[in-house]
Amino acid sequence: MESLYLLIPLSVLISVGIGLVFWWFIRSGQSDDLEGPGWSILHDDDSGSPNTPDKSRTMEKNPD
Numbered sequence: 001m002e003s004l005y006l007l008i009p010l011s012v013l014i015s016v017g018i019g020l021v022f023w024w025f026i027r028s029g030q031s032d033d034l035e036g037p038g039w040s041i042l043h044d045d046d047s048g049s050p051n052t053p054d055k056s057r058t059m060e061k062n063p064d
Contacts, residue, residue, distance in 0.1 A: 025031065
């Protein structure tokens, strides 16, 4: 019985904490667009990327 005096207020505090985290999550816009970042990867334009190899080097013929 004495453990209930500790467990009930502790469970109320944990529930309030979870509620506050959920409220912050919704208010800060964390769940606004869940699909947009996935689609932006598919529609990414890499035409100006500095990591792409230069075409003039790949088209050179071997002098041997």
